[in-house]
Amino acid sequence: xxxxxxxxxxxxxxxxxxxxxxxxxxxxxxxxxxxxxxxxxxxxxxxxxxxxxxxxxxxxxxxxxxxxxxxxxxxxxxxxxxxxxxxxxxxxxxxxxxxxxxxxxxxxxxxxxxxxxxxxxxxxxxxxxxxxxxxxxxxxxxxxxxxxxxxxxxxxxxxxxxxxxxxxxxxxxxxxxxxxxxxxxxxxxxxxxxxxxxxxxxxxxxxxxxxxxxxxxxxxxxxxxxxxxxxxxxxxxxxxxxxxxxxxxxxxxxxxxxxxxxxxx
Numbered sequence: 001x002x003x004x005x006x007x008x009x010x011x012x013x014x015x016x017x018x019x020x021x022x023x024x025x026x027x028x029x030x031x032x033x034x035x036x037x038x039x040x041x042x043x044x045x046x047x048x049x050x051x052x053x054x055x056x057x058x059x060x061x062x063x064x065x066x067x068x069x070x071x072x073x074x075x076x077x078x079x080x081x082x083x084x085x086x087x088x089x090x091x092x093x094x095x096x097x098x099x100x101x102x103x104x105x106x107x108x109x110x111x112x113x114x115x116x117x118x119x120x121x122x123x124x125x126x127x128x129x130x131x132x133x134x135x136x137x138x139x140x141x142x143x144x145x146x147x148x149x150x151x152x153x154x155x156x157x158x159x160x161x162x163x164x165x166x167x168x169x170x171x172x173x174x175x176x177x178x179x180x181x182x183x184x185x186x187x188x189x190x191x192x193x194x195x196x197x198x199x200x201x202x203x204x205x206x207x208x209x210x211x212x213x214x215x216x217x218x219x220x221x222x223x224x225x226x227x228x229x230x231x232x233x234x235x236x237x238x239x240x241x242x243x244x245x246x247x248x249x250x251x252x253x254x255x256x257x258x259x260x261x262x263x264x265x
């Protein structure tokens with residue numbers, strides 16, 4: 001019995017080492033899941049509180065406390081339980097990633113990824129994201145979008161596939177403007193239009209003409225004010241032209257938009 005106990009003790013010690021190694025492998029998988037796979041699909045990582053959540057309720061290991069070498073046995077059982085739960089959570093996460101992968105084509109079609117007006121020579125690039133002098137109030141004010149100067153009547157394109165959430169007419173502020181919901185947390189807004197070419201609830205595809213450039217609302221000249229919203233927050237539109245511009249064109253556009261000291265609205 002003594003030799004048998006020694007063998008069992010050795011086996012438990014080896015099992016603990018194996019569990020530690022498995023835990024290290026799982027941590028690497030979890031890291032790649034949160035920081036690579038989910039980043040690719042722009043999904044939020046699984047909170048650490050969920051991955052590391054313990055087991056509630058009664059003492060799960062009370063029946064082991066009377067055994068010889070109880071600390072080692074309980075430690076092994078606890079590691080096995082934690083590892084089993086984390087593997088289950090990871091398997092569910094991979095199910096989600098698989099669904100996102102299958103939905104990738106639809107997501108890519110929905111993401112705003114072109115400029116909202118024809119701007120091949122970049123000459124229509126005007127004021128960009130950041131602090132600018134307001135053209136009417138002449139005060140320093142943050143410009144939450146990008147302006148494209150163009151003649152009245154110039155076609156305005158949907159920058160990604162989605163559904164027209166609403167269209168609004170106004171003599172102040174953004175004037176006549178459109179909001180498109182693309183799903184996946186993205187919305188785009190097109191302001192100061194002279195006319196609309198869509199209706200609320202209408203489905204649109206990237207490149208569809210949704211309206212025409214104007215100077216309605218608080219605007220000093222014909223132009224399009226364009227915004228990208230992600231998860232309810234306004235973000236810099238210049239990060240979402242990757243289907244339109246080469247790296248060299250992108251750098252040139254940034255330079256042009258940054259040099260503009262005053263916005264159009």
